[in-house]
Amino acid sequence: MFSDDIISRVRDSVDIVDFISGYVALKKTGKNHTGLCPFHAEKTPSFSVNPDKQIFHCFGCGAGGDVFKFVELQEGLNFPEAVRKFAERSGIALPADSRSRGEDKKNVEERMALLKAVAEAAAYYQKELEGPAGSTARAYLAKRGVSDVTIKSFRLGYSRPEWDGLLKHLKQKGYTPAQLEKAGLVVKRSEGEGHYDRFRGRIMFPIVDIAGNIIAFGGRVMDDSLPKYLNSSETPLYSKSNTLYCLDAAKDAGRKQGYFIIVEGYLDALACHQYGVRNAVATLGTALTEGHLRLMRRFADKLVLIFDPDPAGVKASLRGFDLFVASGMKVNVVSLPDNDDPDTFLQKHGQEAFAARLRQSMKFMDFVLAQVVPEGHAASIDEKVEKAQEMLGFIARLSSGIERDYYLKRTAEALDLDETVLRQEMPKQAKHPGPAAGATTQAPSRGHRPRAEEILVHLMLKDETIARNLQSQIKPQDFTDPLFRRMVQRIFDVLAATGSLDSRALMQDGDEELNGLLSHYAVLEMEYDDPEKHCQDCVEIIKQQDPEKQMKLLSKALEEARVRGDRAEFIRLAKEHQELSRRPGRRIPGR
Numbered sequence: 245m246f247s248d249d250i251i252s253r254v255r256d257s258v259d260i261v262d263f264i265s266g267y268v269a270l271k272k273t274g275k276n277h278t279g280l281c282p283f284h285a286e287k288t289p290s291f292s293v294n295p296d297k298q299i300f301h302c303f304g305c306g307a308g309g310d311v312f313k314f315v316e317l318q319e320g321l322n323f324p325e326a327v328r329k330f331a332e333r334s335g336i337a338l339p340a341d342s343r344s345r346g347e348d349k350k351n352v353e354e355r356m357a358l359l360k361a362v363a364e365a366a367a368y369y370q371k372e373l374e375g376p377a378g379s380t381a382r383a384y385l386a387k388r389g390v391s392d393v394t395i396k397s398f399r400l401g402y403s404r405p406e407w408d409g410l411l412k413h414l415k416q417k418g419y420t421p422a423q424l425e426k427a428g429l430v431v432k433r434s435e436g437e438g439h440y441d442r443f444r445g446r447i448m449f450p451i452v453d454i455a456g457n458i459i460a461f462g463g464r465v466m467d468d469s470l471p472k473y474l475n476s477s478e479t480p481l482y483s484k485s486n487t488l489y490c491l492d493a494a495k496d497a498g499r500k501q502g503y504f505i506i507v508e509g510y511l512d513a514l515a516c517h518q519y520g521v522r523n524a525v526a527t528l529g530t531a532l533t534e535g536h537l538r539l540m541r542r543f544a545d546k547l548v549l550i551f552d553p554d555p556a557g558v559k560a561s562l563r564g565f566d567l568f569v570a571s572g573m574k575v576n577v578v579s580l581p582d583n584d585d586p587d588t589f590l591q592k593h594g595q596e597a598f599a600a601r602l603r604q605s606m607k608f609m610d611f612v613l614a615q616v617v618p619e620g621h622a623a624s625i626d627e628k629v630e631k632a633q634e635m636l637g638f639i640a641r642l643s644s645g646i647e648r649d650y651y652l653k654r655t656a657e658a659l660d661l662d663e664t665v666l667r668q669e670m671p672k673q674a675k676h677p678g679p680a681a682g683a684t685t686q687a688p689s690r691g692h693r694p695r696a697e698e699i700l701v702h703l704m705l706k707d708e709t710i711a712r713n714l715q716s717q718i719k720p721q722d723f724t725d726p727l728f729r730r731m732v733q734r735i736f737d738v739l740a741a742t743g744s745l746d747s748r749a750l751m752q753d754g755d756e757e758l759n760g761l762l763s764h765y766a767v768l769e770m771e772y773d774d775p776e777k778h779c780q781d782c783v784e785i786i787k788q789q790d791p792e793k794q795m796k797l798l799s800k801a802l803e804e805a806r807v808r809g810d811r812a813e814f815i816r817l818a819k820e821h822q823e824l825s826r827r828p829g830r831r832i833p834g835r
């Protein structure tokens with residue numbers, strides 16, 4: 245990890261209001277600047293940036309943090325990537341040894357070298373497409389309806405049908421064949437010495453990662469030769485099950501519209517973008533994986549699959565069932581008529597017709613039902629039994645009881661069977677793979693938090709002096725709410741370590757829930773008329789909170805100390821017990 249010192253220097257080099265203004269139209273309101281949240285759809289602004297604390301927070305979706313957090317959410321970067329981004333922007337040199345954990349210096353250097361080699365290759369292929377050798381490829385792309393703008397912005401290229409064009413070019417630039425092999429650009433000869441170009445005589449589609457680096461290529465032939473598509477091999481930079489074509493270009497639109505469209509090929513994805521359907525991504529010669537879903541879930545929680553209505557396509561879609569249920573993402577499916585794929589459909593009918601199709605998309609489970617039990621199907625009793633069993637297999641795997649109930653009814657209707665009978669037939673060992681960890685990013689609800697604890701935490705964060713004075717009066721363990729207990733612990737730790745309460749120092753730890761609360765308070769405009777008095781009231785309330793519960797805990801600890809034979813601890817606890825039993829009952833909070 246980076247040292248705290250470096251992190252602060254990098255963070256201080258940017259102004260959060262300046263930076264966020266590049267993404268959100270901000271208006272000054274009171275101490276804060278407010279605007280429409282870029283992380284959820286809203287019509288009235290609930291997104292605030294506080295210039296004094298250099299913190300943002302959204303009261304709508306709960307997103308919040310410092311400028312690093314903003315760029316992490318906005319661009320899908322992780323923390324070290326965010327630090328590097330700002331360091332580069334501000335020209336701050338990062339010490340070579342302060343990279344992220346598990347990434348030693350050698351690995352980082354190797355990765356950088358591979359990225360550079362792949363970028364050089366992309367530039368080479370791009371030039372080839374523009375030059376005389378690329379005329380056939382240009383004609384082919386024109387025939388397929390790919391515009392010059394698309395070719396430029398997606399950096400398409402061309403590889404000549406030669407064995408060593410790229411190899412020679414990059415060797416001249418100082419790369420070794422071994423490096424190029426590792427980058428997936430050249431292949432070692434199976435017999436004898438030497439290497440040759442992996443991609444020959446193909447249109448080249450650079451594959452870009454989420455941070456905007458080209459990491460691999462897909463190559464497509466222009467005739468009927470095979471394989472039609474060839475992708476880079478798996479490299480230290482590229483893994484096909486964790487990469488989606490066009491995600492970098494689609495992530496903003498995906499977030500704004502709340503969903504991604506999944507198509508199958510490079511040209512389908514490019515056609516979508518060219519026709520203004522900017523939330524389209526494509527898998528790279530593989531079915532959707534958990535890794536793909538995890539990537540997309542950083543930006544949206546819904547997918548629309550364009551499925552091929554032939555039997556193989558349907559089967560492929562159904563295979564994704566468990567994956568979709570486990571991911572907790574909402575999945576809809578849509579089919580296109582006349583064997584069209586998105587590319588041909590858009591060229592024939594345009595964007596409006598495509599949007600209309602998307603509006604007709606159906607929930608994945610409805611699609612399953614329609615496939616298993618086609619409408620108006622007059623089945624024999626044997627068929628009914630078979631289809632009912634198949635449907636029950638799907639229904640049993642749904643995570644929501646309401647959904648299971650609903651589809652049970654629908655299946656009974658569709659097969660004209662008795663619902664009760666069907667219900668009894670439901671597999672007993674139903675497994676309900678609940679939503680995967682991290683699937684929900686909802687802001688923690690704070691309505692039920694003990695009010696006095698909340699006020700006290702808020703006061704401590706507002707006023708350092710209050711926090712300092714409270715150190716001797718209250719302990720984190722006095723707080724019943726685990727979140728506030730962690731917060732108070734953090735406040736005291738930071739005070740002890742730095743002597744002050746910089747809200748950014750407070751946030752330096754991966755505790756998302758805590759950071760959400762910190763950013764919430766940082767932009768909360770709320771004044772107390774007599775903070776000192778308020779503070780003392782809260783302390784009293786907290787100290788008297790739930791004496792029964794405290795007594796119980798104490799008795800238990802006492803017993804444990806006795807069994808352990810820990811005399812000193814026993815005496816200490818006994819005293820506390822005595823004190824507690826003398827206290828008056830709970831008081832009603834006063835303001």
Ligand SMILES: [Zn+2]
Pocket residue numbers: 281282283284291302303304305306307
């Ligand atoms: Zn929001």
